[in-house]
């Protein structure tokens with residue numbers, strides 16, 4: 325399969341490097357990382373040691389069977405524009421909720437996914453795998469408002485079912501392609517619940533680790549654990565307010581599991597903070613707080629602290 329990984333930072337490079345074991349992969353990212361991969365290949369270190377030789381460039385190639393989008397949530401719109409007309413299928417493996425809707429404004433045949441592998445950018449051409457997690461992917465039916473917008477435009481209502489069915493079949497094929505490359509993969513029929521579950525994990529881990537400067541595993545104990553579990557509980561509650569079947573126990577179990585498998589990882593938000601970059605706080609804690617009908621004090625506090633830090637750095 326011909327795969328383009330759009331947004332080849334730490335996680336995108338890890339996924340691309342693994343996929344290159346079985347497929348023709350093109351990474352799209354920034355120099356000097358892309359330049360180093362072109363020159364000497366991509367080196368994965370840590371829990372997975374591997375050198376692969378994917379193509380690496382700074383703009384999207386003209387065609388691919390699958391585009392895996394791993395950009396930051398705030399870059400989704402530009403990813404959608406850059407990939408328009410260039411990929412048969414698109415899979416989002418991004419943090420935060422709502423990315424698929426944004427991708428669908430420009431692209432057809434978008435699948436949803438989550439990824440809990442830990443990845444750390446070491447230097448140009450080198451990415452460390454700090455935890456073997458799991459990729460979960462599947463079809464994500466259009467939201468009611470997307471569906472009615474399209475029905476108004478096209479004057480038809482039965483296309484939605486056909487699209488769902490084709491997406492489910494495609495999810496099976498893409499899942500098989502990931503497994504062929506040795507990536508732990510689950511094909512799920514309940515992606516909206518899975519996305520909220522991952523949102524609960526990110527709302528718990530990312531801002532707390534970014535603010536405390538600790539790896540994920542440190543949240544298993546002490547005061548930080550109270551904050552992280554509190555944020556996961558609040559997210560699960562908001563999910564249920566939205567009609568999503570996410571029990572508190574399921575969110576906490578997912579958090580516990582990811583804290584274990586990525587104990588040595590610095591979360592993506594901590595990596596962003598260390599590099600003085602804008603974070604995904606709006607798509608994670610901001611998204612939860614915006615949808616809450618009752619106060620979510622822990623999530624709001626974490627969101628405000630990270631936003632205040634972003635402002636102090638001039639990246640907001």
Ligand code: KPL
Pocket residue numbers: 419439440441442525526529530540582586589590591592593
């Ligand atoms: O998604 C992640 C992130 O850092 O953004 C986890 C799974 C929490 C790994 O650190």
